[in-house]
Amino acid sequence: MTQEVIALKTRARELEKELGIIHEALAQYGVKDENASYSPLRNNGSIEILPPPSKSGYLFKWQDRTIGFSGSKWALRFIKLDRGRITYYYSHLENQPRSDISLRGCAVRDEGWKLNRKHTSSVKGKDPPLEEAGAYFFVFSIYYRSDDSSAAAEELSSESFVPLFRFSTSSLAEKTQWIQILSEACAYCETDAFLREESNRYKEEENRRQQQLKMIEDMPQVERGTLAPLFIAPDKKEEERRTSMMRRPSYAKLPKSNLFRTQSKSRDAEKVDLGYAPSKPMHRRSAPSFLSAEARTQNYRGFFNLAMILLIVSNFRIFLNTIRSHGFILTEVWSNVEGFSFSTWNQFPLLSGILVLHIFLATAFLIEWLLATRRISNETIGFILHQLNTHTCFGLSVVIVWNFIDQPATGAFLLMNAAITWMKLISYSHANQDYRIVSRKDKDAHKRNLSIIDSLDTTDIDIEYPSNVTLGNIYYFWLAPTLTYQIAFPKSARIRKLRVLGLLFRMAITLSIFTFLGAQIVAPNLANLLKDLEATNGRYTYQMIAEYWLKLTISNTYMWLLMFYFYFHLYLNLFAELLRFGDRVFYKDWWNSAEVSAYWRLWNLPVHYWLVRHLYFPCVRRKMSRSVATFLVFLFSAVMHELLISIPFHSLRPWSFLGMMGQIPLVVVTKRLYRKFPGSSIGNILFWISFCVVGQPMAILLYTIDFNYGKMQDEGSPVVDGVVGCSLSVLGKCLITGFEEASSDVPHVHHSCDAGLPGTCYNSG
Numbered sequence: 008m009t010q011e012v013i014a015l016k017t018r019a020r021e022l023e024k025e026l027g028i029i030h031e032a033l034a035q036y037g038v039k040d041e042n043a044s045y046s047p048l049r050n051n052g053s054i055e056i057l058p059p060p061s062k063s064g065y066l067f068k069w070q071d072r073t074i075g076f077s078g079s080k081w082a083l084r085f086i087k088l089d090r091g092r093i094t095y096y097y098s099h100l101e102n103q104p105r106s107d108i109s110l111r112g113c114a115v116r117d118e119g120w121k122l123n124r125k126h127t128s129s130v131k132g133k134d135p136p137l138e139e140a141g142a143y144f145f146v147f148s149i150y151y152r153s154d155d156s157s158a159a160a161e162e163l164s165s166e167s168f169v170p171l172f173r174f175s176t177s178s179l180a181e182k183t184q185w186i187q188i189l190s191e192a193c194a195y196c197e198t199d200a201f202l203r204e205e206s207n208r209y210k211e212e213e214n215r216r217q218q219q220l221k222m223i224e225d226m227p228q229v230e231r232g233t234l235a236p237l238f239i240a241p242d243k244k245e246e247e248r249r250t251s252m253m254r255r256p257s258y259a260k261l262p263k264s265n266l267f268r269t270q271s272k273s274r275d276a277e278k279v280d281l282g283y284a285p286s287k288p289m290h291r292r293s294a295p296s297f298l299s300a301e302a303r304t305q306n307y308r309g310f311f312n313l314a315m316i317l318l319i320v321s322n323f324r325i326f327l328n329t330i331r332s333h334g335f336i337l338t339e340v341w342s343n344v345e346g347f348s349f350s351t352w353n354q355f356p357l358l359s360g361i362l363v364l365h366i367f368l369a370t371a372f373l374i375e376w377l378l379a380t381r382r383i384s385n386e387t388i389g390f391i392l393h394q395l396n397t398h399t400c401f402g403l404s405v406v407i408v409w410n411f412i413d414q415p416a417t418g419a420f421l422l423m424n425a426a427i428t429w430m431k432l433i434s435y436s437h438a439n440q441d442y443r444i445v446s447r448k449d450k451d452a453h454k455r456n457l458s459i460i461d462s463l464d465t466t467d468i469d470i471e472y473p474s475n476v477t478l479g480n481i482y483y484f485w486l487a488p489t490l491t492y493q494i495a496f497p498k499s500a501r502i503r504k505l506r507v508l509g510l511l512f513r514m515a516i517t518l519s520i521f522t523f524l525g526a527q528i529v530a531p532n533l534a535n536l537l538k539d540l541e542a543t544n545g546r547y548t549y550q551m552i553a554e555y556w557l558k559l560t561i562s563n564t565y566m567w568l569l570m571f572y573f574y575f576h577l578y579l580n581l582f583a584e585l586l587r588f589g590d591r592v593f594y595k596d597w598w599n600s601a602e603v604s605a606y607w608r609l610w611n612l613p614v615h616y617w618l619v620r621h622l623y624f625p626c627v628r629r630k631m632s633r634s635v636a637t638f639l640v641f642l643f644s645a646v647m648h649e650l651l652i653s654i655p656f657h658s659l660r661p662w663s664f665l666g667m668m669g670q671i672p673l674v675v676v677t678k679r680l681y682r683k684f685p686g687s688s689i690g691n692i693l694f695w696i697s698f699c700v701v702g703q704p705m706a707i708l709l710y711t712i713d714f715n716y717g718k719m720q721d722e723g724s725p726v727v728d729g730v731v732g733c734s735l736s737v738l739g740k741c742l743i744t745g746f747e748e749a750s751s752d753v754p755h756v757h758h759s760c761d762a763g764l765p766g767t768c769y770n771s772g
Contacts, residue, residue, distance in 0.1 A: 069172075093172070113171065113193050115148070289489075369478070397436065405425075418655030457494070462498055489616070491621075601690035648663045670697070
């Protein structure tokens with residue numbers, strides 16, 4: 008936009024203001040202009056500006072932090088607009104709003120419509136008319152205006168368009184009414200009358216708080232058995248918003264509402280540029296985890312479905328054991344395994360691998376500091392340096408694990424930390440690049456980003472690029488339980504020491520149960536499987552596979568749930584508490600997933616947020632279709648799962664990759680079932696069966712046969728615990744023997760386990 012156009016628009020607003028003053032003067036003398044719109048007069052002759060009418064109802068709200076298999080997701084929410092403030096609820100039954108914001112400084116944009124593909128039109132062979140009920144979804148959004156000097160602009164760039172809310176409705180008349188009332192509300196919020204109303208509301212809240220404080224002071228000393236005094240702390244965030252509101256220029260007369268309405272260039276809502284910047288905050292408010300005591304009451308129907316499945320599988324296993332006890336040969340089961348050997352955790356490659364990660368962290372900070380201080384002015388060079396540093400970090404860790412660490416548990420620990428660091432460094436460079444470029448074009452961009460984050464620390468209220476480029480900042484992000492970098496995070500008020508101790512205690516209990524199940528049930532069953540394969544020269548029957556499959560189903564499910572609870576709830580909450588990290592929704596109620604795609608969106612939110620911001624939307628911005636972008640996200644996830652499993656075991660196998668990609672047909676099936684039978688448990692039951700009964704036990708069997716039995720056949724029979732031809736050992740104790748015993752004059756042979764499952768050894772040196 009040229010300077011001449013800006014000057015003309017400024018002059019037009021000045022003339023409009025002067026015209027408003029003339030109309031008010033004429034109104035005082037009783038002269039009425041037929042072409043002017045008037046506000047009613049007070050008794051003293053001043054103009055009275057009335058607030059726009061209130062409105063409430065259900066709209067589809069865009070979930071900007073969630074993607075589905077077919078693209079972005081929409082959810083039905085109850086919206087309420089009253090006196091220049093908009094709130095939304097999950098339903099009309101809720102008393103506490105999920106969000107409450109003022110429309111001052113905002114505008115509304117008409118984004119056109121998109122075809123409802125589920126609608127069956129009466130018009131065959133062509134698109135139905137717009138007036139046909141349910142044929143289209145009509146989309147509009149509320150956004151912050153980046154330039155205070157212009158109330159609205161016909162052309163909005165992706166940097167200036169920061170949507171607060173994006174709604175859709177199946178009724179054209181409903182959308183038109185919402186846009187009209189919202190634009191009137193935005194215009195009303197720019198007036199002195201709204202500021203007076205907000206000031207009076209704040210004064211009432213302050214008076215109420217002072218009365219409560221006085222009540223506490225006048226109350227006699229509280230004794231045991233009496234009610235504690237009621238105290239409501241002041242909302243610092245609301246006070247900051249009120250102060251920033253007062254700084255904006257306001258109007259004595261109600262401005263025209265059409266100044267606060269814009270229209271997207273494309274009338275096809277699917278082609279509208281959403282302007283989803285890589286630096287857009289994913290963590291916006293402090294919230295407890297779903298399984299915490301402070302969380303809202305949740306629906307645990309999915310856990311009930313799981314319990315029923317486990318009950319059926321357990322009874323079927325007992326039935327098979329009864330058949331075996333009357334007609335089949337029983338294998339030996341070891342009931343006691345003394346423990347695990349952690350000697351390989353003290354190896355130098357593990358320690359060096361962890362130290363190397365810190366070198367790459369410091370290098371990422373140095374590159375960003377050089378870019379922030381303009382010592383490197385070329386963005387392309389900075390991008391290349393960041394990419395080399397980031398990918399070398401993960402690649403070098405793969406080399407260390409593959410060549411120097413033979414124990415799978417040790418290698419998996421290092422590789423998992425390297426993968427997390429790799430994803431964090433990508434987010435760090437990507438977000439800071441966006442901060443750097445946008446801050447040069449629009450100095451208020453940081454403020455708009457920070458305005459949608461609740462519970463900010465006092466030191467982060469005015470933070471902006473490049474003041475965030477510090478070594479402490481990048482290390483806080485590295486330790487924080489998130490993979491998506493942003494310039495500031497929501498923070499809790501303090502570190503609760505009792506909660507830290509409680510988390511540590513529960514972590515110890517959970518880890519003990521996990522270790523017991525692995526050593527007492529899983530390891531002996533896998534040893535029996537290898538012994539059966541040894542006895543049959545590698546031949547297996549469907550009955551043998553089915554038996555071990557069912558034996559592993561229940562114990563594997565318990566261990567998987569314990570792993571989830573240990574890492575995603577206890578471990579991440581521990582770091583969040585120590586770092587005062589506010590947003591602790593690391594997962595949602597994935598156990599209620601009625602379709603497989605919902606599980607992948609809900610069970611690991613840090614990874615999901617990273618994929619949304621740094622993979623899905625970059626693909627969309629490069630004009631890829633949403634289906635292709637979602638497929639690439641799924642493909643990337645499958646490749647990473649395979650690498651994190653195959654590299655520590657030093658053998659590339661496709662089982663994990665094929666298992667992930669094989670879920671795509673299951674995604675389609677469960678999605679159709681959910682649409683055909685909404686509210687039923689069919690999809691949830693299929694989800695639990697596919698993961699806990701079919702997928703994971705079969706993966707354990709396949710990897711065990713490949714990595715253990717295959718190694719034994721290729722490398723021969725070592726001498727362990729004085730036994731020649733030991734096929735499987737635990738803690739130096741031979742569990743599966745070969746063909747001949749060691750002679751009496753052979754001394755006890757100490758061994759070092761080079762590779763194997765936790766608690767087992769298949770390659771002894």
